[in-house]
Amino acid sequence: MGEPSFLSTKQGRKLAYHRTEGRGPWVVFLGGLKSDMQGTKAVFLEEWAKKQGRAFLRFDYSGHGESSGEFTEGCIGDWAEDTAEAVAALTDGPILPVGSSMGGWQALLLARAMPERVAGLVTIAAAPDFTEDGYWAGFSDAQKQTLEEVGHVELPSDYMEPYVITKRMIEDGRDQLVLRSPLALPFPVRFLQGTADTAVSVETAVRLLEHATGPDMQLRLVKDADHRFSDGPCLGLIAKAIDEVEQASL
Template sequence: MGAAKFLDSPQGRRIAYHRSEGKGPWVVFLGGLKSDMEGTKAVHLEAWAKARGLAFLRFDYSGHGESSGKFEDGCIGDWHLDTVAAISELTEGPIAPVGSSMGGWQALLLAKAMPERVHGMVTIAAAPDFTEDGYWANFTPMQKLELEKVGHVELPSDYMEPYIITKRMIEDGREQLVLREPLELPFPVRCLQGTADTAVSTETALRLMDHATCDDMRLNLVKDADHRFSDGPCLQMIEEAVQDVLGEA
């Protein structure tokens, strides 16, 4: 697969990436919180895109994977700027972001930042506004006090070591919310969501569907699929969704 290459962002962060040339639009994989570009979905989609001669990009946000920085120092806005830098420097022309979990939020932020570039979008268990509606809304009074006094709280995870959620992440998240104001998505959008997902609820997927303004937006609820959404049938659904928004299906 080869070693990762690195991009120095305008913010001084070193972003690791894998990029393969091909016909556009560029398929850009946007990973989830604390995941990296070596995950099953990212690597599978890259191989699929290469087999079809499609241009493809996957990368690590700062504080993730091989990129510089510590996770605890980052926030949604930082990772948005990483995404904008990677796409601006490493792709050209139309793009088709594929956002998983927090990457779904990043895809929506991207659509607001550079709508003229987005040809279509696929989300997988998209988690827009989760710092506010998931973390902050469910913090106990003791956790909110700890956040204020210590600057962070630790939250258990079903998938890895505890998440360190900082005061900065919560406060920055409020500046990145996408479900509180009009959300125009003037391109095809395909949303995939498992009903057994314990990290992102089907209610979140339905809220996004109800909130966004889009002439061609579809939600596929997959019974018993979990948050990873990475077994064989799920990976095939992702392929089909990308084909669909590219107009290749």
């Protein structure tokens, strides 16, 4: 796989990345919360892009993987800054973000920030606004009190060690919400969602589809696929969606 390169951002962070030159638009993979660029989907898409001679970028947000910082120091806005800096410094011309889970939220923030750069968009189990609609809405009064007094709460995860959710992440998340105001996606979009996903519900996917506006937007439900969306058929569907979106953007 090789050693990563590092990008120093104006916020003083060092972001680890792997960048593959090729024909555009640049496919930019945006990972999920506490995941990293060594995940199955990111590595599969890099190999797929190389075989096709396509430009591809994968990177770690700060506090993730091999990038600088601690996870508990970060928040949605910080990772949106990381994403924007990586795209600005490491790609040129049109981009095609592929966002998984929290990366789906990041892809939507990126599309809102620089719509002129986005040729199309693919999300996988996108989790927009989850700090508010998932975490905060699900907290008990005792957890909310702990958050206020201690500054963080720990939540169990189906996939790894407990998530430490900080007060800063909750409060910053409210500044990054995308489902409370108009969300224009004026390019081809494919939302992919598994029906057996226990982290992001089908209802969330439908809410995103109904809320966003755009000329070419589809939600693809995959029966029995879970949140990882990483088996062979699911990986093939991601690649197919990228091809579809690129062709539709021409």
